[in-house]
Amino acid sequence: MNTSDETTLLERFKSRISAGEKIEPKDWMPERYRKQLIRMISQHAHSEVVGMLPEGNWITRAPSLRRKISLLAKVQDEAGHGMYLYSAAETLGVDRRELIEQLLSGQAKYSHIFNYPTLNWADIGVIGWFVDGAAIVNQTMLAKCSYGPYSRANLRICKEENFHKRQGYEIVATMAAGTTEQREMVQDAVNRWWWPSLMMFGPSDNESPNSAELLRWKVKLHSNDELRQRFVDLTVPQAQAVNITLPDSELRYDKKTQHWNFGKINWEEFWNVVKGNGPCNRERMAARQKADNDGAWVREAAVAYTMKQRMNR
Amino acid sequence: MKNGSDHGTKNVLVEFLLRLGDDRLILGHRLSEWCGHAPILEEDIALANIALDLLGQASAILHLAGDVEGKNRTEDDLAYFREATQFKNLQLVEQPNGDFAFTIARLFFFSTFNNLLCDVLQKSSYETLAGIAAKGFKESSYHLRHSKEWMLRLGGGTEESHRRMQNAVNELWRFTGEMLVFDEVETELQRLNTIPDLSTIASQWSGAAAAVLTEATIIIPFRQKDSGQAGNHAVSGSRHGFHSEYLGHLLAEMQILARSYPDAKW
Amino acid sequence: MATKDMFGEGELWEVFIQKETGAPHEHAGSIHAADSELALQNARDVFARRGEVVSLWVVPANCITASSPDDSGPFFDPADDKIYRHPQFYHVPKAVKGM
Numbered sequence: 001m002n003t004s005d006e007t008t009l010l011e012r013f014k015s016r017i018s019a020g021e022k023i024e025p026k027d028w029m030p031e032r033y034r035k036q037l038i039r040m041i042s043q044h045a046h047s048e049v050v051g052m053l054p055e056g057n058w059i060t061r062a063p064s065l066r067r068k069i070s071l072l073a074k075v076q077d078e079a080g081h082g083m084y085l086y087s088a089a090e091t092l093g094v095d096r097r098e099l100i101e102q103l104l105s106g107q108a109k110y111s112h113i114f115n116y117p118t119l120n121w122a123d124i125g126v127i128g129w130f131v132d133g134a135a136i137v138n139q140t141m142l143a144k145c146s147y148g149p150y151s152r153a154n155l156r157i158c159k160e161e162n163f164h165k166r167q168g169y170e171i172v173a174t175m176a177a178g179t180t181e182q183r184e185m186v187q188d189a190v191n192r193w194w195w196p197s198l199m200m201f202g203p204s205d206n207e208s209p210n211s212a213e214l215l216r217w218k219v220k221l222h223s224n225d226e227l228r229q230r231f232v233d234l235t236v237p238q239a240q241a242v243n244i245t246l247p248d249s250e251l252r253y254d255k256k257t258q259h260w261n262f263g264k265i266n267w268e269e270f271w272n273v274v275k276g277n278g279p280c281n282r283e284r285m286a287a288r289q290k291a292d293n294d295g296a297w298v299r300e301a302a303v304a305y306t307m308k309q310r311m312n313r
Numbered sequence: 314m315k316n317g318s319d320h321g322t323k324n325v326l327v328e329f330l331l332r333l334g335d336d337r338l339i340l341g342h343r344l345s346e347w348c349g350h351a352p353i354l355e356e357d358i359a360l361a362n363i364a365l366d367l368l369g370q371a372s373a374i375l376h377l378a379g380d381v382e383g384k385n386r387t388e389d390d391l392a393y394f395r396e397a398t399q400f401k402n403l404q405l406v407e408q409p410n411g412d413f414a415f416t417i418a419r420l421f422f423f424s425t426f427n428n429l430l431c432d433v434l435q436k437s438s439y440e441t442l443a444g445i446a447a448k449g450f451k452e453s454s455y456h457l458r459h460s461k462e463w464m465l466r467l468g469g470g471t472e473e474s475h476r477r478m479q480n481a482v483n484e485l486w487r488f489t490g491e492m493l494v495f496d497e498v499e500t501e502l503q504r505l506n507t508i509p510d511l512s513t514i515a516s517q518w519s520g521a522a523a524a525v526l527t528e529a530t531i532i533i534p535f536r537q538k539d540s541g542q543a544g545n546h547a548v549s550g551s552r553h554g555f556h557s558e559y560l561g562h563l564l565a566e567m568q569i570l571a572r573s574y575p576d577a578k579w
Numbered sequence: 580m581a582t583k584d585m586f587g588e589g590e591l592w593e594v595f596i597q598k599e600t601g602a603p604h605e606h607a608g609s610i611h612a613a614d615s616e617l618a619l620q621n622a623r624d625v626f627a628r629r630g631e632v633v634s635l636w637v638v639p640a641n642c643i644t645a646s647s648p649d650d651s652g653p654f655f656d657p658a659d660d661k662i663y664r665h666p667q668f669y670h671v672p673k674a675v676k677g678m
């Protein structure tokens with residue numbers, strides 16, 4: 001393709017984006033757009049799958065049958081989200097296996113939040129409330145993004161997420177209204193998860209190298225800071241409603257802007273966890289690696305069986 | 314229904330419901346351990362679905378057991394506040410998951426049984442139980458289909474998968490015998506016409522299991538025993554609270570939170 | 580280290596679901612499976628576990644030939660001007676209901 005063709009296509013692409021049209025898999029798109037999407041969608045997919053581990057940690061210890069069943073259904077949904085997203089990435093010409101191997105080799109990233117441990121049952125409530133809550137804010141935006149398959153995957157995900165947040169908040173509200181020990185557990189979990197949850201939206205946009213480009217292409221429609229603010233504004237009243245204190249002494253409502261101001265985020269901690277030095281990075285990767293290794297013979301058997309069946313026909 | 318009025322009948326019915334409920338609770342719990350660790354994402358979802366069905370059945374049955382017993386015990390009281398020796402589930406379902414072949418073979422053995430049992434029980438004169446069994450029948454038909462298809466694939470896949478499946482079947486065979494034995498509890502309920510006759514289940518199970526094992530090119534261990542192979546002595550006693558050591562550990566994990574704060578609501 | 584897995588994740592299948600009898604089958608997403616039976620089961624578990632599905636199709640993704648976006652003009656335009664294919668083309672006396 002010569003450069004003038006390329007320029008025309010690029011112009012057409014840009015005007016489609018600005019007209020709010022969706023880009024579909026077979027449409028022409030700039031190579032950077034494709035690359036950025038693959039990176040973003042696969043990171044999102046990996047996060048769903050690795051995210052099964054911290055919560056899965058409590059399925060066998062859930063304190064009632066109702067809680068056990070909802071938690072299992074919730075973690076199962078996350079596997080589904082991973083699948084929807086891997087499929088969306090596959091429309092861009094990569095193979096799911098390739099993406100999984102990038103995760104296992106440490107080449108691909110996943111959300112830093114899943115490298116924190118779940119230490120008590122209240123963590124399950126707080127994760128549903130904060131982590132799924134933050135994910136909903138993010139995914140609601142992504143459901144409107146310019147790439148058709150990614151937007152549709154997020155739409156489906158958003159429909160399922162609401163139950164996740166509600167089951168989490170229900171646990172928090174029940175425990176907050178419970179015994180002294182239960183209240184202490186919830187407060188402890190909130191203290192541990194609040195700041196990492198705020199980091200989920202990523203660093204400030206001026207320090208986030210990809211942001212401007214993603215915004216221009218309408219892969220993202222709001223900046224990281226806008227999304228973070230939205231999450232804080234939603235969550236503070238929910239904390240007040242159950243008498244839980246968020247661990248930030250600078251948290252204040254600004255009547256003029258109608259937003260909650262909050263304190264400084266420790267980005268050093270964030271980068272440290274992203275680089276692999278969080279409390280559970282090793283355990284998470286080891287668990288995924290083990291599942292993959294232990295499953296290899298099963299996947300191989302399924303394929304071998306199919307081949308044999310075909311040959312016998 | 315007249316059950317529940319008479320003392321002895323009530324005890325027998327509670328006993329029977331605990332057997333049903335505990336099987337499903339413990340197998341559901343074991344299957345839930347796979348969530349996040351399965352060989353392929355699709356199977357994480359499939360095993361979780363089956364676990365959810367079983368836990369749902371367990372919850373309904375234990376709730377009913379509590380109602381019939383009339384001592385104000387909820388399904389959670391029964392699940393979280395009994396000792397290992399008070400559990401009436403089969404040893405089959407409490408065994409650790411092992412590899413995927415072991416999990417599938419166990420699921421296939423149990424689902425075959427569950428499907429036959431629910432089919433009979435959905436015709437019970439005891440309507441609440443019949444309703445639960447009708448749901449269980451539908452659900453177990455799918456569990457059976459899923460586990461059967463994997464039996465075929467692992468049995469007929471690669472050399473390694475075949476070896477693992479044969480091992481799993483050999484290991485598990487001794488746990489299947491007591492599953493097919495019904496004692497005075499079931500007999501009494503049949504006599505009272507609370508449940509239909511269960512006597513055909515054993516032979517139907519053997520026929521169905523043998524058909525799939527054969528199709529999966531897996532040797533049926535019973536024949537190995539005939540040819541003088543040792544180590545196939547059958548376990549027994551689960552229905553009266555006699556278990557393997559694994560159950561205690563499973564319960565220690567499952568019950569820890571509920572028992573640490575017995576007065577708390579979750 | 581990741582091991583190279585030559586068998587991958589199985590084939591890619593496109594899943595179509597029908598939400599009620601009489602409704603069209605609509606594309607729901609994709610799944611990986613080694614064969615059609617497992618594909619059907621996986622599709623059920625992934626896309627029908629919340630109910631609201633009465634029928635499922637699974638199709639190997641590589642069996643689908645898609646029109647190319649470059650065709651979109653000539654390929655679909657001809658239908659545009661055949662307004663006689665649309666019911667609104669035909670006038671019905673106002674008093675007639677249920678047409």
Ligand SMILES: [Fe+2]
Pocket residue numbers: 048077078081135157
């Ligand atoms: Fe999710």
Ligand SMILES: [Fe+2]
Pocket residue numbers: 078132135161164
């Ligand atoms: Fe979620």
Ligand SMILES: [Fe+2]
Pocket residue numbers: 376380
């Ligand atoms: Fe009741």
